[in-house]
Amino acid sequence: MKNVFLIISLMLAVDSFAASKMKGKVSIDGSSTVFPITEAVAEEFRAEYPRVRVNIGVSGTGGGFKKFTTGEIDINNASRSIKDKEIEKAKENKIDYAIIAVAYDGITVVINNKNTWAKNMTKNDLRRLWDAGSKIKTWKQLNPAWPDRKIKLYGPGTDSGTFDYFTKAINGKSGKCRFDFMKSEDDNVLVSGVAGDIDAIGFFGYAYYKENKTKLQAVAIDGVAPDMKTINNGNYKPLSRPIFIYVNKASYKRAEVKAFVDFYINKASSLVSEVGYVPLTDELYKEQFKKF
Amino acid sequence: MIDKFKSRKRTEKIFRAACFGLTFFSVLILVVLLFHITMTGHKYLSWEFLTNWPSRFPHKAGIKAGIWGTIWLISITACISIPIGVLSALFLEEYKIRGKLGKVIEINVANLAGVPSIVYGLLGLTIFVRYCGFDRSLLSGAMTLSLLIMPVIIVSSREAIKAVPDAIRFGAYALGASKYQVVFGHVLPIALPGILTGVILALSRAIGETAPLIIIGALTYISYTPESVMDEFTVLPLQIYNWASRPNEEFHYLAAGGIIVLLAVMMSMNFIAVMIRQRASKKVKL
Numbered sequence: 001m002k003n004v005f006l007i008i009s010l011m012l013a014v015d016s017f018a019a020s021k022m023k024g025k026v027s028i029d030g031s032s033t034v035f036p037i038t039e040a041v042a043e044e045f046r047a048e049y050p051r052v053r054v055n056i057g058v059s060g061t062g063g064g065f066k067k068f069t070t071g072e073i074d075i076n077n078a079s080r081s082i083k084d085k086e087i088e089k090a091k092e093n094k095i096d097y098a099i100i101a102v103a104y105d106g107i108t109v110v111i112n113n114k115n116t117w118a119k120n121m122t123k124n125d126l127r128r129l130w131d132a133g134s135k136i137k138t139w140k141q142l143n144p145a146w147p148d149r150k151i152k153l154y155g156p157g158t159d160s161g162t163f164d165y166f167t168k169a170i171n172g173k174s175g176k177c178r179f180d181f182m183k184s185e186d187d188n189v190l191v192s193g194v195a196g197d198i199d200a201i202g203f204f205g206y207a208y209y210k211e212n213k214t215k216l217q218a219v220a221i222d223g224v225a226p227d228m229k230t231i232n233n234g235n236y237k238p239l240s241r242p243i244f245i246y247v248n249k250a251s252y253k254r255a256e257v258k259a260f261v262d263f264y265i266n267k268a269s270s271l272v273s274e275v276g277y278v279p280l281t282d283e284l285y286k287e288q289f290k291k292f
Numbered sequence: 293m294i295d296k297f298k299s300r301k302r303t304e305k306i307f308r309a310a311c312f313g314l315t316f317f318s319v320l321i322l323v324v325l326l327f328h329i330t331m332t333g334h335k336y337l338s339w340e341f342l343t344n345w346p347s348r349f350p351h352k353a354g355i356k357a358g359i360w361g362t363i364w365l366i367s368i369t370a371c372i373s374i375p376i377g378v379l380s381a382l383f384l385e386e387y388k389i390r391g392k393l394g395k396v397i398e399i400n401v402a403n404l405a406g407v408p409s410i411v412y413g414l415l416g417l418t419i420f421v422r423y424c425g426f427d428r429s430l431l432s433g434a435m436t437l438s439l440l441i442m443p444v445i446i447v448s449s450r451e452a453i454k455a456v457p458d459a460i461r462f463g464a465y466a467l468g469a470s471k472y473q474v475v476f477g478h479v480l481p482i483a484l485p486g487i488l489t490g491v492i493l494a495l496s497r498a499i500g501e502t503a504p505l506i507i508i509g510a511l512t513y514i515s516y517t518p519e520s521v522m523d524e525f526t527v528l529p530l531q532i533y534n535w536a537s538r539p540n541e542e543f544h545y546l547a548a549g550g551i552i553v554l555l556a557v558m559m560s561m562n563f564i565a566v567m568i569r570q571r572a573s574k575k576v577k578l
Binding site: 029032035038039046055057059067072186188205208274276 | 507510514515516524536537539541544
């Protein structure tokens with residue numbers, strides 16, 4: 001019995017010794033939405049594999065895919081799925097990849113704290129408000145019981161994955177939207193915009209709402225408000241979305257990339273909620289390993 | 293007669309007040325900005341802040357990678373852009389090319405100074421990162437920034453060289469000096485203070501750039517300092533930008549702390565340059 005313990009502890013020691021000795025480089029780029037998660041993983045990973053150099057850039061999901069499909073980076077942080085054009089490019093360059101879901105994000109529709117009427121909206125309300133060519137200017141036009149004042153719209157820039165997803169889920173087609181709204185690439189600008197105007201309505205990732213709960217309120221969609229639970233079990237519809245990392249399969253054959261990705265999937269559950277996103281179920285995380 | 297004299301004096305007074313007021317106004321804006329940044333950021337300034345790697349916890353996050361990245365990047369940029377910029381200016385001024393070619397070069401340089409920085413980023417990505425195969429290294433970044441600030445150095449150096457009185461050149465020639473001796477022994481030392489002013493302005497611009505560096509693929513998270521010019525890097529402005537756009541408000545204060553560090557790095561750089569300039573201008577007395 002003693003020997004067994006000795007052997008096990010020896011094996012563990014050898015294992016962690018190997019980890020601390022492992023060298024190499026993991027290059028990552030992509031979305032600013034996924035960045036906080038990958039950063040947290042890299043930070044923890046460094047403690048166990050101090051000699052592996054992990055570096056993360058933030059050039060947006062699209063910018064990341066440009067580098068990913070030419071093989072310049074090992075992993076792309078993606079807040080949307082890969083587009084047809086990008087798939088073609090990957091094929092051209094013979095890049096084979098695995099799509100790993102790492103968390104859920106719930107796009108949150110927010111209103112001012114003093115807004116007492118629009119706490120609950122239907123998907124149809126949102127579509128009538130945001131659809132391309134929408135004529136809705138006042139709250140009253142949306143619902144006769146609501147005040148006859150001008151609605152002020154706020155949203156993320158049209159290049160962002162959040163904008164793509166919102167327009168697809170609400171208006172049926174990615175990018176189909178009215179364009180007379182206040183745009184900002186910086187979600188904090190949207191937060192202060194909506195927080196300072198009683199007639200404002202806007203949308204952005206759940207993490208920004210979670211940090212600003214005292215300044216804003218979230219709109220329940222068809223009666224379901226976004227929180228960790230409703231986003232995770234899919235009741236918050238249609239605005240909860242998975243976010244991904246795309247892993248180059250050729251890179252995954254390198255020991256340091258494999259170590260990093262495996263570490264990512266194993267630790268995601270706890271790290272994801274720490275940085276304000278919603279983790280998948282444990283079974284779903286296990287399934288991600290089968291994709292290689 | 294006396295009336296005219298009085299009105300002239302009045303105009304003089306008004307003009308003086310206007311100049312003073314406007315100067316005061318621009319200084320006031322700077323003071324307000326500095327005050328605001330210091331008030332929000334000073335609590336986060338500590339030794340750990342300067343020596344820690346980026347982190348998801350605001351109290352653990354540090355700016356070491358950014359500081360070293362910025363120092364490396366700006367040093368390499370200076371090594372590339374100053375010689376090329378100053379020598380180009382000397383060539384254009386002292387070895388004048390006559391005719392159309394000279395005009396074309398002149399117009400081109402002036403136009404380059406006005407090209408948006410993101411365009412240089414795209415150029416750097418295509419040429420240095422992809423074509424030359426330097427990847428997203430310090431070298432690619434420094435070369436891109438060099439392209440960006442070279443026109444500024446060339447234009448300001450030319451002005452400084454133009455300001456050197458011809459009498460100096462003629463005097464040297466009369467004593468039998470060659471062109472090389474005239475240029476390096478006389479024109480350059482006299483023009484040096486002016487050239488250095490241009491260099492300071494150009495490098496100060498380079499130190500705050502983010503757009504072209506994002507394009508060529510500078511990083512946001514990195515937990516090692518560069519060891520050679522071929523290593524990846526991040527810079528202070530990128531780190532600050534990342535913190536300022538995060539959901540957690542504490543990171544916004546960290547961003548303010550980062551700005552203070554960036555200002556300190558920039559000011560100490562300028563300080564060194566000003567010292568060199570003063571020594572240079574003391575040596576040469578016209």
